[in-house]
Amino acid sequence: MYPRTWVILAASVSTLLLLGVAHASVVSRFDSNADGWDVVVLVAEPESNPNYGAFPTPLSVNYSSLNGNPDGHIWKYDPGPHAFYFDAPSKFLGNQLATYGGSLSFDLRDVPDDPNKAYTTAPDVVLVGAGLTIVLDDVIQPGTSWSSYAVSFVAGSSWHKGTLSGASPTASEFQSVLADLDALRILGDQRSDYDTGYLDNVVLSNASEVPEPSTLLLWSGLGAIGLIVASRRKRRAA
Numbered sequence: 001m002y003p004r005t006w007v008i009l010a011a012s013v014s015t016l017l018l019l020g021v022a023h024a025s026v027v028s029r030f031d032s033n034a035d036g037w038d039v040v041v042l043v044a045e046p047e048s049n050p051n052y053g054a055f056p057t058p059l060s061v062n063y064s065s066l067n068g069n070p071d072g073h074i075w076k077y078d079p080g081p082h083a084f085y086f087d088a089p090s091k092f093l094g095n096q097l098a099t100y101g102g103s104l105s106f107d108l109r110d111v112p113d114d115p116n117k118a119y120t121t122a123p124d125v126v127l128v129g130a131g132l133t134i135v136l137d138d139v140i141q142p143g144t145s146w147s148s149y150a151v152s153f154v155a156g157s158s159w160h161k162g163t164l165s166g167a168s169p170t171a172s173e174f175q176s177v178l179a180d181l182d183a184l185r186i187l188g189d190q191r192s193d194y195d196t197g198y199l200d201n202v203v204l205s206n207a208s209e210v211p212e213p214s215t216l217l218l219w220s221g222l223g224a225i226g227l228i229v230a231s232r233r234k235r236r237a238a
């Protein structure tokens with residue numbers, strides 16, 4: 001094999017590994033459209049017994065090509081008195097078991113009609129799958145500017161089964177939800193009374209997404225081996 005071929009081979013292997021990692025994420029940055037997202041209003045009657053795992057008829061979401069974080073984003077003006085959620089398209093659903101131990105990140109902003117109205121206590125993220133609904137504590141309170149959030153997909157005290165007063169899911173329950181995910185919802189309705197919720201940069205990442213130092217070393221090692229072989233062959237040829 002000629003020296004140049006070795007260099008190209010090493011570079012290609014590194015690039016393929018990097019591309020493989022990049023493809024592990026599911027992403028919506030809303031560059032050109034709403035990317036299949038819609039909105040669901042999770043009817044909470046009575047308020048004390050909300051059904052966050054319900055599948056009501058979805059509502060359309062608004063798309064803007066400007067003023068996101070950056071550029072395109074989606075938004076919805078509060079359609080009523082009950083919490084509305086941005087509802088992920090099918091590419092975020094199905095078998096997402098590899099995301100256990102990974103994260104969901106997204107950018108939110110919220111513009112209330114009346115800035116004196118309180119934040120709601122509705123869960124910020126809802127996952128539905130395998131006959132289970134798990135909800136994330138109300139820990140997110142975006143203001144009128146874009147804020148970025150990252151939520152860990154790991155069983156723990158932040159997550160609850162059914163409602164915020166439910167028990168925390170076990171690791172195997174969380175994994176069963178992710179292995180057969182029917183819905184992924186992000187709260188868009190942050191305030192009591194009327195408000196407008198905005199969403200951009202949704203990224204669902206696998207646990208293996210962030211390369212460990214040893215893996216990075218292996219990649220640079222592969223590249224280095226290719227270069228060494230190439231230079232040796234070049235010297236021999238000279």
Ligand SMILES: [Ca+2]
Nearest residue numbers: 029068070072
């Ligand atoms: Ca965007």
Ligand SMILES: [Ca+2]
Nearest residue numbers: 124138140141
């Ligand atoms: Ca919140």
Ligand SMILES: [Ca+2]
Nearest residue numbers: 191192193195
């Ligand atoms: Ca509201």
